[in-house]
Amino acid sequence: MTALEVGGARYLPGLLDASAQAALVAELQAAIAEAPFFRPRMPRTGKPFSVEMTNCGPLGWVSDETGYRYQPCHPVTGRPWPAIPAPLMDLWKNVAGWPAPPQACLVNLYRAGARMGLHQDRDEADLGAPVLSLSLGDSAVFRIGGTTRGGPTRSVTLASGDAVVLEGASRLAFHGIDRVLAGSSRLIPGGGRINLTLRRVTPSAG
Numbered sequence: 001m002t003a004l005e006v007g008g009a010r011y012l013p014g015l016l017d018a019s020a021q022a023a024l025v026a027e028l029q030a031a032i033a034e035a036p037f038f039r040p041r042m043p044r045t046g047k048p049f050s051v052e053m054t055n056c057g058p059l060g061w062v063s064d065e066t067g068y069r070y071q072p073c074h075p076v077t078g079r080p081w082p083a084i085p086a087p088l089m090d091l092w093k094n095v096a097g098w099p100a101p102p103q104a105c106l107v108n109l110y111r112a113g114a115r116m117g118l119h120q121d122r123d124e125a126d127l128g129a130p131v132l133s134l135s136l137g138d139s140a141v142f143r144i145g146g147t148t149r150g151g152p153t154r155s156v157t158l159a160s161g162d163a164v165v166l167e168g169a170s171r172l173a174f175h176g177i178d179r180v181l182a183g184s185s186r187l188i189p190g191g192g193r194i195n196l197t198l199r200r201v202t203p204s205a206g
């Protein structure tokens with residue numbers, strides 16, 4: 001496995017091959033049937049995100065007028081999130097370098113025109129554990145900076161099967177998705193890109 005570096009984060013191009021990607025998408029379809037995508041809203045303003053989301057795992061990340069948070073149930077169905085697919089648990093074990101398992105797998109769906117502004121991942125009580133992010137489907141321009149908003153950034157195009165690990169100094173790096181290169185892959189039913197972000201939420205010893 002080749003490990004490169006982007007903006008201080010670990011960048012693992014081609015971590016999953018085409019057959020592993022297809023198998024994972026098939027498993028995700030079952031999870032999505034149980035926990036359908038919903039459209040989060042911005043705190044206070046209620047402005048809808050361009051990205052749709054769902055989650056797997058004991059906890060899931062949600063956002064609405066009352067703020068960002070993790071919760072054990074889907075905000076629309078009220079049902080617990082489905083389990084994190086086994087191949088993702090294995091990836092965490094092999095790649096994240098953290099002894100405790102992930103508690104949340106955020107599933108971001110980018111259809112045409114969706115993007116994600118620069119932000120830090122800081123809703124977790126455990127900011128020591130890494131964040132493992134995997135791309136599936138259309139390629140996307142990922143932007144990453146330092147820990148100060150407005151500082152210098154750089155970008156890299158993430159292809160299907162690529163992963164990024166935010167860890168150490170990059171754990172709190174500002175990052176986001178400038179744009180998705182629509183039609184660059186046929187992996188996702190209905191088109192677009194899925195990003196899977198595995199996180200610890202509650203404290204664990206590193």
Ligand SMILES: O=C(O)CCC(=O)C(=O)O
Nearest residue numbers: 108133175176177195197
């Ligand atoms: O889609 C991506 O690659 C990034 C997702 C992300 O930054 C997040 O969910 O916090």
